[in-house]
Amino acid sequence: MISKKKIYVFAVCGALTTILYYIANIVFLCKIYENEIENNFNVDIEKIIREYVGVLEPQFLNVNPRFSKLRLKLITNFKYSDYNHSIWDVPKNWISYKHGLYNPDDSSIGKLLKALKFEPILKVSNALKGTQLKLLLHLNSSQKVLFKPQWYSKETVIEGPVYSGKDRHSAEIYSFYLGAVLNISWMPLVVGRKINLQEVYQKGDLLLKKTMFIKATGEYCLFGKCYYCRKEEYICGDNDNLIEGAAILIIPGILKKVRSPWQRTYKNHLKAKWEENKDYCKSLKKGIDHEKLLDYVDLSIFDFLIQNGDRHHYEIMKGNIIFLDNGKSFGNPNKVFFDILAPLYQCCLIRNTTWNNLQIVSGGTLTSLVDEILKSNEQTEIITEYNKRAVEQRLLFIYAAVNYCIKKFGVESVFTTC
Incomplete structure (x- = not known):
């Protein structure tokens, strides 16, 4: 027979066990709540920032009032202007410039941008590094240019996560000019440029030609060589075999x-x-x-x-x-x-x-x-x-x-x- 004393001890132990159980649950729930706060931190900050906008x-x-001075400088230096055969000496001189990839005060920027857009292409190859289709254009004076082709129209809206879709050539162009206005010179010069895929094929190396084909209708097409490049995903020229893209100046280093x-x-x-x-x-x-x-x-x-x-x-x-x-x-x-x-x-x-x-x-x-x-x-x-x-x-x-x-x-x- 169990004594009253033992029953009392069991009751106390049972009560303590119940209390400890509830304490453990409270701690667990607090931890969940704390994690929810942590997980919602960025959401909370967004709400606060939106309120501060108001x-x-x-x-x-x-x-x-200081904007007009900035405008005058950029309009003067960044608008296209005529250049001569020595234009590619300019980026070579920027190698020693310590405050950016280019000097925003250099009056030659507009000349260089125009050259980047119109200088003749001597040879072409696939730019093999990276996940996206790119071409390497070789211009005069051994100047190299990276070319990112157009995949989307500017009206296209990319749904899904922020990193969805292929590269947008228009984003490269606009970002460069936006950076220039914000006095960010740690970025390469970029312009929009059209290239002829028939010319690309004629001036391309053997590896590049293996990543191109010609349709029965005469259009030249390219799928390139990169991590995500596939034969099923290709771009073709228009009626004149032209494709649009972003031409990005390569600074040696x-x-x-x-x-x-x-x-x-x-x-x-x-x-x-x-x-x-x-x-x-x-x-x-x-x-x-x-x-x-x-x-x-x-x-x-x-x-x-x-x-x-x-x-x-x-x-x-x-x-x-x-x-x-x-x-x-x-x-x-x-x-x-x-x-x-x-x-x-x-x-x-x-x-x-x-x-x-x-x-x-x-x-x-x-x-x-x-x-x-x-x-x-x-x-x-x-x-x-x-x-x-x-x-x-x-x-x-x-x-x-x-x-x-x-x-x-x-x-x-x-x-x-x-």
């Missing part, structure tokens, strides 16, 4: 590839650490040079404007991050992928120079100046009005994100002169 001061909405700390997993069911941890940048600061972190912020701001969410690696030249490979931009003007801006709103750091450059192009002048130069050079619209309006809206989001950081940490913590 209270932006007039200086961020109106035309900046060694590129070093570095994995992005904000790289995506590219898996719908799996998030990266930076997508879940609101304190991700705190741990990152311990292992990354401060100035390099500012480079990441600079690039994230630019990528957010163009909506390039496919920056899984960075290329470094002359010790600086290169704004290279912008083809996955301007996919969908109806969506805003806020997480591209994560380096800014997670680290809450920005260079004074970057902030000043952003403020100069307020009040709709960012895209209007790009348009003004492009209409003179390309004589056609590169992206749609919907995309342009989206760029201006994203600029307001960037202003709001910086103001959020200032409110949270103070001016001295956010801005740096590095």
